[in-house]
Amino acid sequence: MNADNKPVVNLISKPKNMLKTIYTACRTCYSADYPINIYESTDDEEKMLKLIKRVIGSGHYSTIEHIQVTFAISNVSRACTHQLVRHRHMSFSQKSQRYVKEKGQFDYIIPPTIDKNPELKQKFVKFMEQISNQYQEFIEAGIPPEDARFVMPNAAASSLVASLNLREMIHLANLRLCTRAQYEIRMMVKDMCDALVKEEPWLKEYLVPKCERLGFCDEDKSCGRKITKDELFNKV
Numbered sequence: 001m002n003a004d005n006k007p008v009v010n011l012i013s014k015p016k017n018m019l020k021t022i023y024t025a026c027r028t029c030y031s032a033d034y035p036i037n038i039y040e041s042t043d044d045e046e047k048m049l050k051l052i053k054r055v056i057g058s059g060h061y062s063t064i065e066h067i068q069v070t071f072a073i074s075n076v077s078r079a080c081t082h083q084l085v086r087h088r089h090m091s092f093s094q095k096s097q098r099y100v101k102e103k104g105q106f107d108y109i110i111p112p113t114i115d116k117n118p119e120l121k122q123k124f125v126k127f128m129e130q131i132s133n134q135y136q137e138f139i140e141a142g143i144p145p146e147d148a149r150f151v152m153p154n155a156a157a158s159s160l161v162a163s164l165n166l167r168e169m170i171h172l173a174n175l176r177l178c179t180r181a182q183y184e185i186r187m188m189v190k191d192m193c194d195a196l197v198k199e200e201p202w203l204k205e206y207l208v209p210k211c212e213r214l215g216f217c218d219e220d221k222s223c224g225r226k227i228t229k230d231e232l233f234n235k236v
Contacts, residue, residue, distance in 0.1 A: 003065045003114065003137045005071060005075075005077065005109060005110055005112075006075065006187060006189040007074070007075055007076045007184070007187055007191055008073070008074040008075045008078075009071055009072070009188060009191035009195060010071065010073075010195065011069065011070075011071055011192070011195035011196055011199065012067065012070050012071065012072050012161075013068075013070035013163075014027065014041040014067075014068075014069045014196070014199060015067055015068070015071070018024050018067055018166075018200055019045060019048050019052070019200075019202070020039055020042060020043075020203070021039075021066055021067060022048075022050065022052050022063055022064055022066065022067060022166075023038075023042055023048040023051060023052055024038045024039040024042070025062075025063040025064075026051050026052055026055045026060075026063045026067055027042075027051065028170075029060075029063070031095060034185050038051040041131060047123040049118040049202055051121055052111065052202075056206070061170075062167075064165070064167050064170070065165045065166070065167045066165070067166035068163055068164070068165050068166075068171075068190070069163065069164065069165075069166065069169060069196060070161060070162070070163040071161070071163075071192055071195070072156075072159075072161055073159065073161070073162055073188065073192075074159040075099060075107070075109070075157050075159075075186070076109070076157055076158060076160075076184065076188055077108070077109035077154060077155050077156065077157060077158070077184060078152075078153075078154045078155070079109075079154035079155070079182075079184070080109075080184045080185050081094060081158050081160060081180075082154070083182065084162065084185060085186075087164070087168065087171075087215050088168070088170055089164060089165060089167070089168040090162060090163065090168060090172075091162070091163045091164070092160055092161070092162050093160060093161045094158060094159070094160035094161075095158050095159045095160065097145065097146075097149035097152060097156075098145060098146040098149065099233050100145070101139065101145045101148075102132070102136075102139075102145075102152075104136075105128070105129065105132045106128075106132055106135070106156055106157070106158035107154070107156070108128050108153070108155040108156055108157055109155050109157055109184065110124055110132050110155070110162040111183070112183060113120060124155075124165075128153070128204055131151055131152065131153055133153065134151050135148050135149075135151055138151070140201075142157070142229070142231075167205075169192075169207070170206045170207060172189055172192075173189060173192075173193050173207040173208065173209075174208070174209065174210035174213060175210060176188075177190060177193070177207075177208060177209040178209045178211070178219070178223075179209070179225065180219055180221065180223060209225075211225055211226040212226075214226075215227075215232075216228060216229050216231075216232045217229065
């Protein structure tokens with residue numbers, strides 16, 4: 001088991017001139033000038049941010065789809081990655097259980113609700129050891145890893161490289177930073193957002209739970225952080 005039960009997230013690629021690229025896309029929609037001239041003649045960050053915020057605030061998200069960011073992610077469970085791959089407009093390259101043969105006890109993630117209960121944690125660890133032993137028995141019997149992996153649990157730790165455009169990054173943050181999101185993917189996405197905001201501080205106001213952007217909660221069950229949609233529109 002990995003001693004650290006938390007995701008490991010690193011931003012490994014992003015455009016050098018993110019602001020200028022988005023500004024050029026925004027400005028091109030309203031200018032007769034060539035896009036390259038707009039790009040090369042603009043360096044005023046305040047001016048660029050003013051237009052970008054107005055365009056994004058108006059819902060014209062196509063202008064931020066030109067920005068692609070890439071993360072290296074490790075020490076997350078298969079349960080977490082199964083949720084992540086449901087997001088559209090993302091690209092994934094994940095550690096393969098078909099080609100990577102586990103040697104000895106595989107790494108796994110223990111949910112906090114189990115980790116904080118000594119008795120249940122002990123049972124969880126023992127069960128992971130039993131699965132590992134069964135996996136190794138299959139491998140030693142000549143069963144190929146692609147078949148032996150059928151006994152591997154959702155708890156098994158995985159690694160991947162994930163890329164997405166900025167529009168999807170904001171959407172990912174809006175959904176997965178919500179307190180109703182599962183804890184592990186919420187931690188992972190927060191780390192992704194923190195890494196990107198460190199490089200591009202202006203994005204902080206967008207990489208938030210959706211209730212922060214909407215001003216209300218549109219979930220069926222609210223955590224109480226914001227007024228609900230029904231309450232806002234006087235439906236209750």
